[in-house]
Amino acid sequence: MVLEARAITRVQRGIAPTSEQVTMMEKVATAQRDITKYSAEAVENRLALMAMCDDQKGPGLNQYLKKIAALPNQHKARRGDK
Secondary structure, eight states: HHHHHHHHHHHHHTSSOOHHHHHHHHHHHHHHHOOOOOOOHHHHHHHHHHHHHHHHHHHHHEEEEEEHOOOOHHHHHHHHHO
């Protein structure tokens, strides 16, 4: 996101061509897509593990996996951000 903001500023000041801003926007979109993809895969794998657990051990394992997963939305929720 910082690169995108920098590119916007450079284009507004006439230092760089508009194509630089477009390139940075594409890079940010690609990075965001990858974050979403890998976050979904982590959740999918966690749910698959949960399906293999018995009812007594499942909730504890689920909490542990959520704690170590380090998914972007979970960190915001811990800090109280929304």
